[in-house]
Amino acid sequence: MMSVALKMLVGDKLKYIGLVAGIAFAAMLVVQQAGILVGLAQQTGSFIRDTSQADLWVMESQVRFSQDVLPISDGTLLRTRGIEGVDWAVPMYQGFLKARLEDGTRATMILIGLDDATLMGGPPEMVSGRLADLRTDKAVLIDHDARDTKLKLKRSPRPEGEPAGLRVGDSFAINDVEVRVAGEYRASKSFFWEPVVYTTYSRALQIAPRERKLMTYLMVKVKDGHDKREVAERIRAATGLEARTSDEFIRITADYILTETGILVNFALAVGLGFLVGTLVSGQMLYNFTLDNLRYYGTLKAMGASNLRLVGMVLVQAVVVACIGYGIGLGAGSLLGKVVGDAGLAFSMPWQVPVGGFVAITLCCVIAGLISVIRVLQLEPAVVFRS
Amino acid sequence: MSATATMQAGMGTATRRGETAVHCKGVTKHYGEGTSKVWALRGIDLEIGAGELTMLVGPSGCGKTTLISVVAGILDRDDGECTVFGRDFTRMSASEKTRFRGENVGFVFQQFNLLPTLTAAENVAVPLMILGKGRSAAVKQGAEMLEKVGLKDKLKSLPSQLSGGQQQRVAIARALVHEPKLIVCDEPTSALDHDTGHVIMRMLKNVALNESRSLVIVTHDARIFEFADKIAKMDDGRIKEVSNGVAEVARRNGGGGGGGAGH
Numbered sequence: 001m002m003s004v005a006l007k008m009l010v011g012d013k014l015k016y017i018g019l020v021a022g023i024a025f026a027a028m029l030v031v032q033q034a035g036i037l038v039g040l041a042q043q044t045g046s047f048i049r050d051t052s053q054a055d056l057w058v059m060e061s062q063v064r065f066s067q068d069v070l071p072i073s074d075g076t077l078l079r080t081r082g083i084e085g086v087d088w089a090v091p092m093y094q095g096f097l098k099a100r101l102e103d104g105t106r107a108t109m110i111l112i113g114l115d116d117a118t119l120m121g122g123p124p125e126m127v128s129g130r131l132a133d134l135r136t137d138k139a140v141l142i143d144h145d146a147r148d149t150k151l152k153l154k155r156s157p158r159p160e161g162e163p164a165g166l167r168v169g170d171s172f173a174i175n176d177v178e179v180r181v182a183g184e185y186r187a188s189k190s191f192f193w194e195p196v197v198y199t200t201y202s203r204a205l206q207i208a209p210r211e212r213k214l215m216t217y218l219m220v221k222v223k224d225g226h227d228k229r230e231v232a233e234r235i236r237a238a239t240g241l242e243a244r245t246s247d248e249f250i251r252i253t254a255d256y257i258l259t260e261t262g263i264l265v266n267f268a269l270a271v272g273l274g275f276l277v278g279t280l281v282s283g284q285m286l287y288n289f290t291l292d293n294l295r296y297y298g299t300l301k302a303m304g305a306s307n308l309r310l311v312g313m314v315l316v317q318a319v320v321v322a323c324i325g326y327g328i329g330l331g332a333g334s335l336l337g338k339v340v341g342d343a344g345l346a347f348s349m350p351w352q353v354p355v356g357g358f359v360a361i362t363l364c365c366v367i368a369g370l371i372s373v374i375r376v377l378q379l380e381p382a383v384v385f386r387s
Numbered sequence: 388m389s390a391t392a393t394m395q396a397g398m399g400t401a402t403r404r405g406e407t408a409v410h411c412k413g414v415t416k417h418y419g420e421g422t423s424k425v426w427a428l429r430g431i432d433l434e435i436g437a438g439e440l441t442m443l444v445g446p447s448g449c450g451k452t453t454l455i456s457v458v459a460g461i462l463d464r465d466d467g468e469c470t471v472f473g474r475d476f477t478r479m480s481a482s483e484k485t486r487f488r489g490e491n492v493g494f495v496f497q498q499f500n501l502l503p504t505l506t507a508a509e510n511v512a513v514p515l516m517i518l519g520k521g522r523s524a525a526v527k528q529g530a531e532m533l534e535k536v537g538l539k540d541k542l543k544s545l546p547s548q549l550s551g552g553q554q555q556r557v558a559i560a561r562a563l564v565h566e567p568k569l570i571v572c573d574e575p576t577s578a579l580d581h582d583t584g585h586v587i588m589r590m591l592k593n594v595a596l597n598e599s600r601s602l603v604i605v606t607h608d609a610r611i612f613e614f615a616d617k618i619a620k621m622d623d624g625r626i627k628e629v630s631n632g633v634a635e636v637a638r639r640n641g642g643g644g645g646g647g648a649g650h
């Protein structure tokens with residue numbers, strides 16, 4: 001009888017295509033919006049993920065996300081180094097500073113100062129130059145992907161036809177202190193807009209405006225055989241500061257950004273609406289599809305098909321259109337996501353997105369099927385003799 | 388369990404000619420409540436023997452469809468006795484009733500009620516699939532049945548590709564394919580022209596009727612009375628008169644009834 005159910009479904013081409021298209025559209029919206037949301041959420045943690053050498057990040061306890069600059073006192077460094085289970089601890093400076101390019105172009109940048117001795121916490125990949133070049137005079141590293149966009153000069157002094165962006169060897173000023181581009185790095189795409197510029201910790205202090213406390217983070221490596229959480233607890237007790245694992249830091253950053261910026265609400269709304277509209281439309285179509293076939297269900301019922309059989313038939317139809325529609329929608333959504341992603345926008349699709357979307361869409365179709373099945377169950381087989 | 392085994396073991400309805408197929412006494416049925424209450428059957432007494440073709444005739448709204456619905460077990464009566472091959476639907480559970488219908492009743496409808504997206508052979512196979520037969524075996528048997536009603540070359544046609552008479556032949560094949568003991572037909576020829584109606588009736592009489600099977604046909608169509616063994620005239624929820632089919636035709640032809648019987 002299931003083959004009969006399938007033939008009923010695909011036999012009416014127009015309705016079948018409409019059904020599948022409705023579900024595909026809903027699936028596409030859901031997958032695509034969810035993909036963008038996940039992509040954005042992941043991008044909020046790019047900096048922490050790229051800075052992977054440390055096990056723990058020690059920070060002011062009120063820090064809410066990775067670019068929330070709340071300095072801690074320098075004394076923390078020595079105190080932390082003395083704590084049991086700490087392999088090494090290095091300082092990191094982070095600050096939002098104004099830069100002025102050669103032609104007077106203004107830009108805000110995030111300046112990161114790395115421990116002079118170890119240069120620990122540097123960018124994940126160098127495109128030109130080496131990390132050690134930071135030790136040369138006035139050296140900074142700039143983001144390769146930002147050099148011709150966020151770091152572009154409005155009136156380039158270079159001759160026509162040559163790049164208008166910053167290049168290795170170029171000088172510019174951060175907070176009126178002259179620096180020189182010593183290399184270019186490449187990092188993961190970040191949620192935060194400002195270009196990140198790396199330099200050494202000591203040079204960062206020279207550049208940064210005077211403040212009583214300037215250290216932003218302490219990056220801590222935990223000795224082998226020690227539990228990260230226990231060491232973090234000890235640091236907390238000894239310093240009164242917060243110590244977070246990278247994963248925790250990534251999570252609070254994502255939580256904060258997504259909720260505080262309204263991104264989560266907006267995307268949840270978009271996903272929800274896409275889902276609602278799509279499933280209402282396809283649910284309604286599925287419902288109508290069953291009603292249109294009520295006469296035939298009545299005939300089958302009169303001829304001795306049990307209610308269970310008929311429910312099975314309707315559910316098979318629901319699940320089949322859900323699967324096909326979802327498959328097409330997933331394909332279209334991924335394709336669209338890839339286009340969006342290639343254009344440099346956030347898009348990411350871990351397995352949870354397609355699986356969650358599939359479960360949700362199928363559930364909706366099954367529910368719509370079950371609602372329509374009530375009409376089949378209530379059907380008096382005697383209707384078959386009415387014209 | 389195979390379909391045929393179910394049919395034989397399930398309900399135990401083996402019959403022989405002369406036995407009672409349907410027995411109704413004082414059957415009543417109403418629709419609606421209060422001011423909209425309508426008595427469709429007001430006390431039906433009817434005996435139908437195995438091997439008989441019985442026609443139910445009467446004015447519109449007199450309760451013909453209601454009566455065959457009760458007899459076929461798709462509608463519950465209010466009161467009275469009614470047994471079909473000795474079995475009483477009111478004594479069966481809903482699922483027993485459904486199974487009884489699947490095994491013992493064949494239906495032919497005025498509007499054919501073929502599934503539009505299934506081929507002719509698949510449509511005929513549906514009752515077998517309902518009884519649990521596998522798809523390919525059922526379709527094969529459906530094709531054989533279609534041959535018997537003269538549609539050998541239309542096995543793969545969709546209902547929309549068939550004429551009304553051909554569709555009704557498919558429907559008859561469907562009503563017969565699982566060898567039910569009782570076949571009920573509501574106005575099987577009224578959607579068809581005179582000649583086609585005759586072809587359909589001849590087919591029903593020759594292919595469907597045998598000594599252990601009964602046919603009940605509701606009709607307005609006096610042109611097909613000649614095929615009846617027995618004609619039950621209904622009016623306002625009651626059986627007014629039961630006559631012999633041949634006698635009825637003779638009466639109509641000779642007695643100036645002018646009903647247009649014959650051909």
Ligand SMILES: Nc1ncnc2c1ncn2[C@@H]1O[C@H](COP(=O)(O)OP(=O)(O)OP(=O)(O)O)[C@@H](O)[C@H]1O
Pocket residue numbers: 418419425426427445446447448449450451452453454
């Ligand atoms: N589902 C229903 N609800 C309410 N009243 C009904 C229903 N079905 C039939 N009736 C009424 O019951 C009476 C008998 O109906 P039935 O359909 O059995 O008549 P019929 O003899 O088959 O008529 P026709 O020749 O027009 O098909 C009619 O008065 C009809 O209006």
Ligand SMILES: [Mg+2]
Pocket residue numbers: 451452453573
């Ligand atoms: Mg009727």
